[in-house]
Amino acid sequence: MDVLLIEDDPSAQEIFSEVLGFHGIDLRTVTTQAEAVQAIAQQKPDIVIIDLMLPGADGQTILRTIRPQLPDRPIIATSSYYTSDLRLTISSLGFNDFLPKPIDPSTLVPYLKEIVDTF
Numbered sequence: 001m002d003v004l005l006i007e008d009d010p011s012a013q014e015i016f017s018e019v020l021g022f023h024g025i026d027l028r029t030v031t032t033q034a035e036a037v038q039a040i041a042q043q044k045p046d047i048v049i050i051d052l053m054l055p056g057a058d059g060q061t062i063l064r065t066i067r068p069q070l071p072d073r074p075i076i077a078t079s080s081y082y083t084s085d086l087r088l089t090i091s092s093l094g095f096n097d098f099l100p101k102p103i104d105p106s107t108l109v110p111y112l113k114e115i116v117d118t119f
Contacts, residue, residue, distance in 0.1 A: 001116060002026045004045035006036050006062060008054050012101065019105045033057035033065055040069050046116050049099065052079040060093055067094055074119045
């Protein structure tokens, strides 16, 4: 599985890197919209995880930019700021699911495998 993480928080990047690396899952991490577009042009990931609160282009803007290149791949939103309304908003924006922070390392890999397998 190849995961593209669009995340500016070093501690979140570290959690994803350690957990996914331990399970032999390829992770590419970028912090900006331009880096995301470039990473996708080089190799289409199996799944994309986008932090909603990024400096510059936010997660919604990045989703609109990359969705045309990845119409058949799951794109997941992640954020520390969670409300019940946010989950509905996420779906209406075109994200496939929402992964709340803080990330639970014990459930991350099974969650990602399930999303990829059912997409």
